[in-house]
Amino acid sequence: MNRLKFNGVKGNFIQRRYAVSLGRRYVLAAASVVLLGVLGCSQVNNNTSALAQSQLSPTESPLQKKTVIEDTKIVDANNKFGFKLFAEILNQDGNAKNIFVSPTSVAIALAMTYNGASGSTQQAMAKTLELQGISLPELNSASASLNKLLENPGADVQLQIANSLWANQSASLRPEFIQRTRDFYQAKVTTLDFQDAAAPNTINNWVKDNTKGKIDQIVDKIEPNQALFLINAIYFQGKWSQKFDQSQTTPKPFYTSSSQQKQHPMMSQTGDYKYHETEQFQAVSLPYGQDGRVSLYIFLPKENTNLKALTQNLNTENWGKWMSQFRQREGFIQLPRFQTEYDITLNDALKALGMGEAFTNKADFSAMGKNLAISQVRHKTFVEVNEEGTEASAATSVGIVATSIRQPQEPFRMIVNRPFFCAIRDNQTRSILFMGAINDPQ
Incomplete structure (x- = not known):
């Protein structure tokens, strides 16, 4: 049995995959990745067996069994952040023929990252993500409830939300952060040897599987100081209520x-x-x-x-x-x-929206681990609309480096x-x- 070690705490964890039935032609998917890395050798646990290939078995929270959202503050926050982000993307990338993003995917990936933020970095992220006045337990509980509800949209419509955390085998992460990522975001947690040339393919294959092949690459390469990736993938398939002839x-x-x-x-x-x-x-x-x-x-x-x-x-x-x-x-x-495909690195847009500190050596992700900063937030989407319905996909990558009436x-x-x-x-x-x-x- 493979083992994980987070700040000296070992545990056995059962592997879990998100089984998703193959969709038909009309699919919408999104993926978001947060890339996190280390700023210096002293920030990495030298025990190379600290993180072995493994996954945490999620413990389902009672909150995830809700069928209604009792508090809409998280939906309102996500939508407000989405419009701000879209406006900033238009401002910076307005020359693109088409722009197509999933604010839900980006918000989920950054919410997982937010669980590791502290101090002024947490305050800056809260302002950017419109989370001011919302406690971390409230955010996590509401996000779990919302994700559960979104994944049951009804007949002829499929929406799958999948999350994952990929950690360098030498990284040292706080067990509380891992636990929240697992419990509230049902994240697959895996450790890899980031020096292995096959590591990017392992991560990309997960994204490909969870976007039904519409996005086959979100990580091009892994830098030497990379510590972990937080990834969200959304897959949507919908047939029109009234098909076009x-x-x-x-x-x-x-x-x-x-x-x-x-x-x-x-x-x-x-x-x-x-x-x-x-x-x-x-x-x-x-x-x-x-x-x-x-x-x-x-x-x-x-x-x-x-x-x-x-x-x-x-x-x-x-x-x-x-x-x-x-x-x-x-x-x-x-x-x-x-039909369109879109690929953007969101670093500049997120900095412009106020969370620039998270990308610098002043970043405080001490609730996640020592000396970590975001290196890149990457987002990719695919969409196709035709006579029968909609097919699309999206991926967001966040990386951390050390550092009516008729x-x-x-x-x-x-x-x-x-x-x-x-x-x-x-x-x-x-x-x-x-x-x-x-x-x-x-």
Whole structure:
């Protein structure tokens, strides 16, 4: 039996895998990785057998058996952080054709990391993650409840959330940190010899398995001072409540943000939808599954404005107001098939949002181990939308180094033939799982 050693405490742990049934074609996945490393040789336990390949067997908390979220503060915090992060990504990476991220994946990976933060580093992370006024036990309990609820979205919809911690065999980590990661985030805990050339492949294979092959690499290489990786992977598969008729899909013009006109396959459908319209945009909710608990929201700027103007108004206050104003309405929707992959390192965005200290030698992750700092937060996503549903994946990597009422109205027409904003939302918990700005569906 392999053993783990955390600050001199040994224990046997039973290996646990997250078994996930193979999805069909339409999947959305996300993965987030926090990379942590050591700043100097003195910060690493010299006992090379300290961390052997092993996994902790999770102890299910009673909190994870809840079917409702009694306190929505964590959902509100995650959504607020998500909009802030998305705005900063647009500010820094606005030249990208398409931007597509999973704020839920990033928030979960950083919540696990937050469990190891102390002092001013913890305060800075709390401000960035919108966790001020929320205690660590409250965060962990609510996160466990939320994750459990999110993973049961109903028929024809699958959402899997998987977490893992990969530690260098010579690292020394606090057992309390490991225990919280296991108990509340159901993380698979494994130790590896980071000097082994096969180590990155071992980690990447876990991400590939938990995103159903949509993301096959999140760790390119492991630096000599790397101590551990904290990884979240989200996999979503949804079939439309009302599928688009493939025979109705025809090439139509799509006008990109650079004012280029492209012929692109456009799906068409008439039906009854939750719909909202203002002077600035049209918006429609396209539900998945039998009960429509999860939906794809499409926001199309009016022709007298643009996507940039719309995204500048994206925040939790406006989002909440817009969500409350959707009403059932008959209409016609024409939507492009689209597919995109996105890969970004979030270090600069997170620094701009106030947690820069966590990336420096002043970082305080003493609740995790000695002399640790975040080296990289990497995020990758994949999404495909077509006639039958949605397929997508996302991954986030964090590394640490040492250191409604019906009203009679005319049917609407919504022709999504120019750049638009989209979001996949769990309507029961109000969690925003993914969001994106699509400038070019190709």
